[in-house]
Amino acid sequence: MSSSQQIFLTGGSGYVGRNLITSFIDQGHAVVALARSDAAARAVEQRGARAYRADLLSGDLAAGMHGCDAVVHAAADTDHVGGGACQHRVNVDGTRRVIDAAGRAGVARVLLLSTESVLASGRALVGVDERAPLPRRAIGGYSRSKAEAERIALAANTENLAVSVLRPRFVWGRDDTTALPQLCEAARNGQLAWISGGNYLTSTTHIATLCAAVSAALRYARAGEVYFVADQQPVEFRAFITALLETQGVAAPARSVPRALLWALASVGDALAAVSGGRLRGPLTRQQFAASAVEVTLDTRKARRELHFLDAITREQGLDELRVAARTHGAVRAT
Template identity: 90%
Template structure:
């Protein structure tokens, strides 16, 4: 990617997308952001992008991509509970439409934002790297649809269209409208509990590091390649969640639930949901279990070597930033 580019972005009004717009615009790039509603259009325009009003599944995406050098596909249905047909349409069919439109518009590069959850099986994933094969049976609809989206995207890689994939894990930091609010709500309502003590390791990805990774990938990613993205050092899950809650003035819980019990409840709940067509559900899904109940740590040496990725901010600096923002200090 040369110094200044025109970039088409999907998912621009979401947590990751909003921050990507801010980062890319600050670097001098022009960003065209897909927006399916007036509210989404306002959100992306407030960040400095030009809104292109269309729907991921039905709009004329190629028109919005005209004159763009690259596409960053960040839009996704991240539901860890219901999944289903809509999730497949957004994540798989939506990816196929983005890839097809990029080819029609003559775009040179597509970057798909995926997830480490494509590897989720319910078992621990310690130190996994890009050579780890996808499981034969996905743990849930989110993992299944994102894995299929990766297959669709990478199959389109060619000499005319360079396609690469980034897989971040547990995105966190300022402006978080996803994980942190959910954690706070669960803690306040008394529904948050540690799983077998919560003393296993997890990888995390600060939003600033993810934005830096996207910029680096647009310049350096090899076509057809996948890259894990995360903060360099993993952290104990319980310690990190406790610190996140503390930044919001919330005390972490003490109660703990056995992992085997939760796995049994999740498996039963998924079975009931399948039999009832989703009308009956358990307290959690196996998809949720896989995301937070076992060690998931990523080997990011490939991204650090090939993309020249570096942490944009330390974990403690990110936590301090959240504390300052809560106290009303502009940072």
């Protein structure tokens, strides 16, 4: 990405978006961030972006993109429980509107932030790379909607509009307002348990490394290509979650639940939700199971080779950041 570009960003008030704004501003770029509320506008303006007030699903997005060199589409409904029609509208219809608006505004490049969950099936994903096919049947609404969003985005790739996709896994680190507060709250309330001991591997993506990968992708990503992004080395799931909780002064659980039992409960719960229109649910969904109950490790060599990016921070440095922040500002709480 050349100097002094102007970037249009969706999802700017979210965890990933806020950090992307800071990263872009620090590099000397101007950021126009989509904001559908006063609170969202304040959040992006505090980070140095110019807020463009519009709704993802109904606003005139092209008007906000005029004069921009690139669009980063980070907005998403990440619900792993309910999902449904609302999630489809945000993730699928929203992506379609962003891509269409970018084309009409004459933007040269669009980068879609997706997820490794497009491959989720409930089975382990061990060292998977970008050649792995999408499953014939999505395991849940989140996977289904994000896979469809990828199809829409990549189908729009043309000589005039270069579209690429990044798939991070388990984003974590400073300023986390999503996964870490929820983990801490579950642990404090006795609702967290290991699945068959939790001794399987997982890939993770520190927020600083994701920001570095996004900047690199805007410069080097090949049009029409998908890239997995993650910290270079996977880590044991139980050890990593234990370390995350420790940074907040929260004790990790000791109890463990058999994987087969949880899969059965998730399958029954999903069936109940389907026949009851969502009124009845089990203790977890198959979407949640696939995200945390089996090994999910990614081969990121394609991204590292083609995008020329390195990890921005080590895992231990990232954990130290969280410890310092907790001592300074207090442990995170779910909102």
